[in-house]
Amino acid sequence: MARRLPTTTLRLFSRRLNTASSSSSIAAGSRPSKPEPAAPTIVDLDDHRKLFSSVSTWKLLRSTVNLGLVANEMFVDFGMWVMNSRLVETGLVRDVILKTVKHTMFEHFCAGETTEEAGKCVRKMHEAGLRGMLSYAVEQTSNNDGCDRNLEGFIRSVDLSKSLPPSSVSFVIAKITAICPINLLRRVSDLLRWQYKDPSFTLPWKLNTLPIFTDISPLYHTLRKPEPLTPQEEQDLELAHKRLQDLCRKCVDLNVPLTIDAEDTSLQPAIDYFTYSSAIMYNKDGNATVYGTIQAYLKDAKERLFTASKTADKLGVPMGFKMVRGAYMSSENRAVSRFGYDSPIHDSIDETHSCYDECASFMLERIANGNDAVVLATHNLQSGKLAASKARDLGIRKGNPKLEFAQLYGMSEALSFGLRNAGFQVSKYLPYGPVDMVMPYLLRRTEENRGLLSTSSIDRVLIR
Numbered sequence: 001m002a003r004r005l006p007t008t009t010l011r012l013f014s015r016r017l018n019t020a021s022s023s024s025s026i027a028a029g030s031r032p033s034k035p036e037p038a039a040p041t042i043v044d045l046d047d048h049r050k051l052f053s054s055v056s057t058w059k060l061l062r063s064t065v066n067l068g069l070v071a072n073e074m075f076v077d078f079g080m081w082v083m084n085s086r087l088v089e090t091g092l093v094r095d096v097i098l099k100t101v102k103h104t105m106f107e108h109f110c111a112g113e114t115t116e117e118a119g120k121c122v123r124k125m126h127e128a129g130l131r132g133m134l135s136y137a138v139e140q141t142s143n144n145d146g147c148d149r150n151l152e153g154f155i156r157s158v159d160l161s162k163s164l165p166p167s168s169v170s171f172v173i174a175k176i177t178a179i180c181p182i183n184l185l186r187r188v189s190d191l192l193r194w195q196y197k198d199p200s201f202t203l204p205w206k207l208n209t210l211p212i213f214t215d216i217s218p219l220y221h222t223l224r225k226p227e228p229l230t231p232q233e234e235q236d237l238e239l240a241h242k243r244l245q246d247l248c249r250k251c252v253d254l255n256v257p258l259t260i261d262a263e264d265t266s267l268q269p270a271i272d273y274f275t276y277s278s279a280i281m282y283n284k285d286g287n288a289t290v291y292g293t294i295q296a297y298l299k300d301a302k303e304r305l306f307t308a309s310k311t312a313d314k315l316g317v318p319m320g321f322k323m324v325r326g327a328y329m330s331s332e333n334r335a336v337s338r339f340g341y342d343s344p345i346h347d348s349i350d351e352t353h354s355c356y357d358e359c360a361s362f363m364l365e366r367i368a369n370g371n372d373a374v375v376l377a378t379h380n381l382q383s384g385k386l387a388a389s390k391a392r393d394l395g396i397r398k399g400n401p402k403l404e405f406a407q408l409y410g411m412s413e414a415l416s417f418g419l420r421n422a423g424f425q426v427s428k429y430l431p432y433g434p435v436d437m438v439m440p441y442l443l444r445r446t447e448e449n450r451g452l453l454s455t456s457s458i459d460r461v462l463i464r
Contacts, residue, residue: 054128126168135173137431180240262293288320296356297326373402398423
């Protein structure tokens with residue numbers, strides 16, 4: 001008979017997580033090395049049999065193998081080298097690599113290649129008491145034709161969500177970089193940054209939006225006054241707005257919330273602009289359809305969240321936010337190295353965790369007062385437990401539709417099932433699409449989350 005792991009064992013693994021000191025651990029969510037008080041035990045992670053009772057033995061075995069592989073730094077480094085090398089340009093070698101990736105990392109971290117496979121994955125999770133956040137995993141596009149194709153993919157995700165069991169899909173995910181050319185997003189971000197520096201600088205194309213910057217927001221990407229948008233760029237911007245509005249209207253019609261993913265700080269101002277202008281249009285009657293994403297590893301995250309929420313209150317716009325720690329550390333570090341400025345990311349792991357927990361607490365209090373909605377996307381055991389206990393203390397009933405916890409598919413299974421068993425709504429972020437299309441997502445997740453993947457000891461032990 002399998003034995004129940006004692007609380008002391010889990011605390012031992014928590015202390016091991018606390019020792020992570022690499023820069024990537026900020027994004028990964030590992031705790032600092034100093035001892036911290038144990039969080040209240042509303043989320044029980046001790047009983048491994050209860051946690052994984054809905055998971056088949058075969059899937060547990062496969063998870064053990066895959067988590068063991070991605071926890072091996074040499075394996076990850078070799079895989080990254082192969083995928084970024086010219087080997088993938090060779091037909092036969094590329095086929096072998098893609099098949100290998102498909103039957104290892106892809107099957108573990110992705111929901112499938114087609115909408116049918118993604119739907120099957122959602123149904124299985126629904127049977128286990130979890131929900132799905134459908135993400136057609138396109139990353140970036142450089143032209144309008146590609147943007148139009150990607151919009152069709154997002155629309156299919158919304159249609160798919162309505163063909164599945166009620167409430168089995170919590171959100172559809174979209175990336176603005178997939179429906180607006182990447183160079184145009186950079187141009188719009190530059191212009192928005194310059195207007196913040198110089199309020200007299202006019203942007204005739206600008207729609208009503210919420211505050212995008214604070215006084216501590218990084219502005220070093222725009223060091224000189226940018227040229228106005230050309231007539232062609234304005235036309236392309238209008239097309240991008242129309243794509244997002246088409247998607248928003250589809251979500252409103254089918255009552256499917258839409259979450260806009262965050263990107264790095266060079267692009268985020270334009271993404272927030274798209275998100276907030278759409279929220280003003282489509283978040284009505286006390287319900288948030290369009291959710292933005294706040295990355296807590298950024299120094300200005302808390303202030304931006306507070307400022308946007310305060311302005312939304314004045315406008316009578318209900319807001320929804322997805323709280324994450326952040327997933328663009330490598331690109332941010334390269335940018336500050338190039339520009340010679342201080343990093344926009346918190347200087348310590350402590351500050352990142354403190355920012356995340358304070359933002360989560362702020363949003364939970366707003367929910368308790370009847371305002372807004374939040375997705376608390378975290379792989380950190382302590383943050384999950386603290387938020388669950390805070391929700392209980394505020395009287396937020398279990399299953400409240402304005403509170404959702406979330407983890408990436410294939411990661412932090414113990415926390416997902418622990419929160420589910422405590423009665424909360426829990427979603428898994430489900431990227432799907434052809435293996436070669438999803439490869440950029442897998443590479444980025446592997447690179448940015450290597451700190452978390454290498455400290456997934458608690459999941460591996462509980463699964464065993």
